[in-house]
Amino acid sequence: MKILLVEDETPIADFARKGLEEQGFTVDVSSDGEDGFHLATTQEYDAIILDIMLPGRDGISILKGLREKGVAVPVLLLTARGSLDDRLQGLNLGADDYMTKPFYVEELVARVHAIHRRHTGERLTIRTVGDLRINLLTREVWRGDSPIELTSREFNLLEYLTRVPGRVYTRTQILEHVWGYYFDPKTNVIDVHIQKLRVRLAREGEDREAVIQTVRGAGYRVAAAEAAAP
Ligand code: CA
Numbered sequence: 001m002k003i004l005l006v007e008d009e010t011p012i013a014d015f016a017r018k019g020l021e022e023q024g025f026t027v028d029v030s031s032d033g034e035d036g037f038h039l040a041t042t043q044e045y046d047a048i049i050l051d052i053m054l055p056g057r058d059g060i061s062i063l064k065g066l067r068e069k070g071v072a073v074p075v076l077l078l079t080a081r082g083s084l085d086d087r088l089q090g091l092n093l094g095a096d097d098y099m100t101k102p103f104y105v106e107e108l109v110a111r112v113h114a115i116h117r118r119h120t121g122e123r124l125t126i127r128t129v130g131d132l133r134i135n136l137l138t139r140e141v142w143r144g145d146s147p148i149e150l151t152s153r154e155f156n157l158l159e160y161l162t163r164v165p166g167r168v169y170t171r172t173q174i175l176e177h178v179w180g181y182y183f184d185p186k187t188n189v190i191d192v193h194i195q196k197l198r199v200r201l202a203r204e205g206e207d208r209e210a211v212i213q214t215v216r217g218a219g220y221r222v223a224a225a226e227a228a229a230p
Contacts, residue, residue: 004049006030013031035056047119049075050075050078097115132158
């Protein structure tokens with residue numbers, strides 16, 4: 001999941017970013033309201049964590065601007081203790097949740113998961129694709145009855161590719177969402193991770209592209225349910 005964190009207080013931003021990254025999120029941080037708004041309207045995020053008091057442009061104005069532009073990304077507001085007006089105004093303008101500073105990062109992670117699930121309509125924490133089962137909260141994966149051990153990056157890659165089975169995800173999309181890169185690193189980092197993921201998911205005697213298919217010149221896709229069945 002890719003998150004935009006707009007927060008000008010460096011200690012809070014660093015702490016939140018670290019906590020989110022430890023849970024497998026890819027995080028872009030902006031410390032300025034104008035810059036944050038620009039990122040929010042030009043990049044694709046799964047959720048935005050938005051401080052209210054910001055230099056350049058405040059969080060409420062950013063939220064209002066996003067909703068006016070039809071950007072429906074889930075937004076969690078960070079508010080100062082006691083600022084009830086900000087919270088009410090934020091919720092009225094279409095914020096999905098808010099947290100009062102200071103906060104526990106575990107709670108922030110749980111709430112970001114929750115607003116994202118509400119937004120995507122994915123009420124279940126277990127995603128099933130063919131014979132794959134992916135627990136989005138505990139980050140456990142099974143194929144049939146066999147648990148599959150994945151690194152954090154491999155899990156993020158699998159989570160991204162299984163969002164819409166059958167859909168082709170381009171290398172650029174994968175780099176942005178799974179690695180947080182906005183440039184081509186000119187390496188085979190994606191191919192290497194796809195290969196590792198295929199090995200981990202593989203069943204004996206199975207075609208190597210049984211779960212993750214290469215679409216030449218386009219990208220990768222996870223087979224839609226019927227095709228992925230054993
Ligand atoms: Ca602030």
